[in-house]
Amino acid sequence: MSSATIDMRQSPGASMFRVYLTEAKYEFIKTLRQPAYVIPTLTFPVIFYVMFGIVFGGKQAVGAVNLATYLLATYSAFGVIGASLFGFAVGVAMERGYGWLQVKRASPMPPLAYLAAKTTMAMIFSAILVTALFVIGTAFGGVHLSVGKFLGLAGTMIAGTIPFCALGLAIGCYSAPNSAPAVVNVLFLPLSFCSGLWLPIQLLPKFLQHAAPFLPPYHLGQLALQQIGFSGGHGMQHVAALAAFTVFFLLLAQRGFKRDDVSINA
Template identity: 45%
Template structure:
């Protein structure tokens, strides 16, 4: 064996040496840190993600329903659902498609970084944005809308909405793997806004025609908003198990779509 083959064998063996748990954790931390910095330095994403739900809630939930605490409480839950959908769909869907189109994901996949690091980092950043949105809506609802929200209710509502955003992250991941960079933002919006309206996030679901109320059961925002409305005791009455099961099924379906799209991208 010549020196060249020895060097190649040595470099190959070094390439597959697994990282220690401490180094792996540091990689996840750094990827999350830079994903966060990249996101907040992009005003085209960061500002609309937080301001749109807040402005809509301030206008429709507080100003147009001034003195109507029940409406303000209802819309706090539904606009909270609307708020967590945005970062999930656009961070994973539109942003991922753009980065994939520029070849940035190929560079990351060729690096020694664990493949899951870029997904976990986006998920954490999306959850942080969701929490900021929920806190902002809660402050407006309590101080300007007259919403009576205990500490336990506020914490429970936050947990439901933040972790309930997982199916939308997986939907965004599937879209980000399938869509082209040029069309991704428009297509995500076409999915995002009608799905929100048909799920009863902008007006009470009971005000929609009966066939649309039935159709809402096949949309994930409806089930998440109903879980959030249970905290306010304003849901339509289905069980918690029903909504959790539906969200779990949606998450599994979107995850399968993302895997299929990823495999097609590699072929």
């Protein structure tokens, strides 16, 4: 990564593409220097996967696939959700709460560039994470996944950041800077568990299995499982559910954002 040498020639007009690219680049550099984000985001899913999928999982099977392969899919979803939620919720809550967002909004920055940069950042971390889990699973867990299936999983996970970026944005628009990490943890860990991302959902009590379709992480988990060849309902249902959640979270975020205007001091 060549962050030191930045191509910043003076151009006659700031092209939209470059604004988006620059915003995303600095968002990534900024985040990469924050151990509080990078370390938990990348290591927690890996540690959980190694523990449940490889060390304890052994040769067990869930349906037609072995547990290590099954959990590769669900921990990918788990990691992606964490990367999206923490990146957005904590980032937006801080930048909003401490007044930095106002400085950016007062500049000619297109507002969408701000959101696109944070989404891109979550996508990059998601891609890194899925790759890491795949490598570990293949090397130590007896996972045999074709390149095609791996790419399908990675692609699904990268696209799957979007609803959780929207949820993170909504949290960030309502939370104070200090409370955002706690809010995310309170939502993220139980939701992931109840959606069958830690352990196969078949092992959970029946009532949780029935409740899971109301939780967004469940749908991303199911889409991930389909990519590795574990059949789980119709894909389009899950995509539709996630799309609906995304719209809902964005509307919620917009409401929260507008609320700021009422409370700000004259």
